[in-house]
Amino acid sequence: MDAVNRQILNLLVLNGRASMTEIASVVSLSVPAVKRRIDRLEKDGIIRGYTAITQEPGPSKMHALVELFLAVDTRHRDAPSIFGERPEVRMAFTAAGESDVIMLVQVDDANHLESLLIDLRRHPAVQRTRALVLLKNLLDRLPA
Known part of the structure; x- marks a missing residue:
């Protein structure tokens, strides 16, 4: 390129x-x-699509980064089956480092985040999770 x-x-x-x-x-x-x-x-698949990012009216949502630590025999390409069609998962990335997958999630509150983590941990390929709650957005370069 x-x-x-x-x-x-x-x-x-x-x-x-x-x-x-x-x-x-x-x-x-x-x-x-x-x-x-x-x-x-x-x-060539470098541009895979275009999207609209909306801000829904109503109470603000909580954002968190959720790390997935997968079983040794799990391949990265199988990771989407873990979080599937969950609307809370806004973005997901394979990662280099301790965790295998890092997801940006949007939830209503701490209880919603806890419920999501419990559900993710139920998947047999997930050994453990770690979550980092995001407090304040200091910079956003994504299209508005």
Whole structure:
């Protein structure tokens, strides 16, 4: 991936609704050239999709990082079966270090987090969990 593609990706991460014209002017390419590059990034799986991130009205939610420590014979590609379609799991990553998977979760309160952790621990591939409650967002570079 060259520097121009990285610049295009950074622009899309900051604003997934940026127009081809806006991107072209920043990267000094024609609109068709930018479109070809974005199409190629999508085809190659570097851009896997676009999403809207919403802020639901009502009481604020609690966020936590949850680490999963998996059984030795569990493969990372099998990890999504552990948290499946749980709406609380907003993002999940494989990790280098002690834990095997780190998830960003959004829950209503401490009881909801405790319930989620209990459910996760019931999965036979999960040896243990560790949670870190996030208190205050100091920086957010995700698209609004």
